[in-house]
Amino acid sequence: MPKSQDLQDLIVQVRRDIVRMVHNVNSGHPGGSLGCTEFFVALYNEVMELKDGFDMDGVGEDLFFLSNGHISPVYYSVLARRGYFPIKELNTFRLINSRLQGHPTTHEGLPGVRIASGSLGQGMSVAIGAAQAKKLNKDPHLVFSLHGDGELQEGQNWEAIMYAAGKKVDNLIATIDRNGQQIDGATEDVMPMGDLKAKFLAFGWDVLELKNGNDLQAVIDTLQEAKKRTGKGKPVCIIMHTEMGHGVDFMMGTHAWHGKAPNDEQLATALAQNPETLGDY
Amino acid sequence: MKKYTDQGSKDTRSGFGAGMTELGRSNPKVVALCADLVGSLKIDTFIKESPERFFQVGIAEANMMGIAAGLTIGGYIPYTTTFANFSTGRVYDQIRQSIAYSGKNVKICASHAGLTLGEDGATHQILEDLGMMKMLPGMTVINPCDYNQTKAATIAISKHEGPVYLRFGRPVVPNFTPEDQEFVIGKAVHLIEGSDVTIIATGHLVWQALLAAENLEKEGISAEVINIHTIKPLDTEAILKSVKKTGCVVTAEEHNYLGGLGESVARTLSSEYPAPQSFVATKDTFGESGTPEQLMEKYGLNNKAIEQAVKEVIKKKA
Numbered sequence: 338m339p340k341s342q343d344l345q346d347l348i349v350q351v352r353r354d355i356v357r358m359v360h361n362v363n364s365g366h367p368g369g370s371l372g373c374t375e376f377f378v379a380l381y382n383e384v385m386e387l388k389d390g391f392d393m394d395g396v397g398e399d400l401f402f403l404s405n406g407h408i409s410p411v412y413y414s415v416l417a418r419r420g421y422f423p424i425k426e427l428n429t430f431r432l433i434n435s436r437l438q439g440h441p442t443t444h445e446g447l448p449g450v451r452i453a454s455g456s457l458g459q460g461m462s463v464a465i466g467a468a469q470a471k472k473l474n475k476d477p478h479l480v481f482s483l484h485g486d487g488e489l490q491e492g493q494n495w496e497a498i499m500y501a502a503g504k505k506v507d508n509l510i511a512t513i514d515r516n517g518q519q520i521d522g523a524t525e526d527v528m529p530m531g532d533l534k535a536k537f538l539a540f541g542w543d544v545l546e547l548k549n550g551n552d553l554q555a556v557i558d559t560l561q562e563a564k565k566r567t568g569k570g571k572p573v574c575i576i577m578h579t580e581m582g583h584g585v586d587f588m589m590g591t592h593a594w595h596g597k598a599p600n601d602e603q604l605a606t607a608l609a610q611n612p613e614t615l616g617d618y
Numbered sequence: 619m620k621k622y623t624d625q626g627s628k629d630t631r632s633g634f635g636a637g638m639t640e641l642g643r644s645n646p647k648v649v650a651l652c653a654d655l656v657g658s659l660k661i662d663t664f665i666k667e668s669p670e671r672f673f674q675v676g677i678a679e680a681n682m683m684g685i686a687a688g689l690t691i692g693g694y695i696p697y698t699t700t701f702a703n704f705s706t707g708r709v710y711d712q713i714r715q716s717i718a719y720s721g722k723n724v725k726i727c728a729s730h731a732g733l734t735l736g737e738d739g740a741t742h743q744i745l746e747d748l749g750m751m752k753m754l755p756g757m758t759v760i761n762p763c764d765y766n767q768t769k770a771a772t773i774a775i776s777k778h779e780g781p782v783y784l785r786f787g788r789p790v791v792p793n794f795t796p797e798d799q800e801f802v803i804g805k806a807v808h809l810i811e812g813s814d815v816t817i818i819a820t821g822h823l824v825w826q827a828l829l830a831a832e833n834l835e836k837e838g839i840s841a842e843v844i845n846i847h848t849i850k851p852l853d854t855e856a857i858l859k860s861v862k863k864t865g866c867v868v869t870a871e872e873h874n875y876l877g878g879l880g881e882s883v884a885r886t887l888s889s890e891y892p893a894p895q896s897f898v899a900t901k902d903t904f905g906e907s908g909t910p911e912q913l914m915e916k917y918g919l920n921n922k923a924i925e926q927a928v929k930e931v932i933k934k935k936a
Binding site for chain 2: 393395453461463464465492496497
């Protein structure tokens with residue numbers, strides 16, 4: 338089990354990767370990526386049971402599906418630093434002939450990715466299918482998924498939320514990144530989402546609320562608690578409150594950096610706030 | 619001229635159901651999903667014999683497509699089942715991203731395609747599905763012609779790795795292909811040898827093409843009839859070989875002439891061997907309520923329409 342300091346070092350390094358990747362191609366989505374860094378680091382290094390190497394079927398290990406595919410920078414960085422592919426490949430992000438497409442895909446054969454995402458609202462259905470396959474295979478491992486909060490405005494989610502509870506898909510842990518922001522502004526202004534916890538509860542899910550999704554220990558503790566609640570007839574939802582842009586002061590708490598790259602000066606500021614720990618790619 | 623006999627008319631969807639029954643018994647990796655249309659898709663026996671491998675998703679087709687994509691991760695071969703309209707147009711982006719672009723081994727099985735759905739009317743009569751599905755990279759598109767061929771296709775696609783769109787229909791139609799046929803994806807079936815014109819038909823129009831060829835023979839016109847059950851990948855070799863012999867072609871399909879089999883054939887001919895072509899298809903229109911026979915007559919999708927098209931296209935030969 339990695340030591341806490343090692344994970345903190347990894348978090349800082351992943352944040353450096355994110356802003357460097359996005360800066361390099363002057364495109365991509367740093368805000369949500371920075372906000373979910375603790376979640377990804379915890380999931381891939383502390384919470385999920387993973388086999389060595391990668392095969393598509395993933396029998397005998399936990400699976401993860403990223404539904405809000407635009408936060409690919411954090412996904413790619415954490416996958417690379419977990420050993421799925423060479424860290425130096427991060428410098429191909431969004432470039433021609435790269436396996437690191439703007440949004441994640443299986444199409445280029447990038448190890449670690451099991452579904453394409455980017456067009457929003459599809460990931461929970463896929464995660465449910467993979468969870469059902471685990472049951473058919475009598476594989477006791479779990480399926481994790483991550484969704485943006487704004488993404489829940491897509492209707493397919495509610496079909497999936499209804500199905501997962503109705504059909505007792507209790508080997509699924511779906512986390513909602515509740516950062517309260519989407520491209521056009523605050524979720525409250527664009528499309529008020531009401532009480533998400535009450536909505537999931539009303540659909541029949543077990544719901545955990547994570548007040549500070551940028552506190553590594555809190556993230557780990559909540560994910561471990563969610564694991565304990567699986568296998569009891571209900572899918573498990575974590576409503577994870579994060580701060581968009583966390584770790585880079587001028588990107589924090591605003592939708593402005595949802596899909597915008599820093600310039601040279603802004604990059605230098607962001608990197609100064611996240612000093613190199615494990616080595617840049 | 620080779621004659622074909624109706625061994626007893628049946629609906630193609632029952633051929634699908636029979637194929638699913640056989641797969642339920644022979645392939646433990648095959649699973650089925652349905653969006654509240656079990657009876658219409660004729661999969662009752664599969665469900666009864668393999669309840670653990672059936673997923674009823676309710677009236678939620680988008681979710682069904684995503685769940686199917688997920689079920690492939692773990693080694694299963696999901697067959698999604700609903701009407702053709704709800705299998706394609708309603709869920710195009712789910713198919714595009716979660717199945718086609720993701721390269722998932724999902725079989726999208728679509729009943730009640732085209733006008734022959736009948737009385738329910740245009741909301742349910744999709745005539746654009748072949749076009750939508752054939753445009754997706756990596757998607758195989760199949761439209762068998764009768765009960766036996768639909769059953770054979772249902773089984774054959776389980777052995778094909780990759781996404782497939784399998785289209786069939788509601789009404790009872792003549793069952794004339796062999797019960798023990800080998801279904802080869804992408805391989806045209808030569809039904810009748812002829813020398814004056816090539817009739818290339820798919821789905822319910824194949825039987826109509828046979829009727830047309832019989833009538834045309836009486837008028838001294840020798841028509842070659844090819845059954846194209848696989849629209850993508852298209853058997854261009856068989857098409858070109860025939861048209862090089864006959865010099866003109868009529869395509870016949872229960873689909874819009876924009877985007878269907880006819881356009882695929884036209885693309886092949888225009889780049890390889892330009893030849894006159896006439897299209898028996900709906901002409902950029904929606905359908906309406908009526909009996910299947912009335913609709914096929916009104917929209918020009920029967921043997922009479924094929925015969926007319928043959929006479930017109932032959933005149934255009936150089």
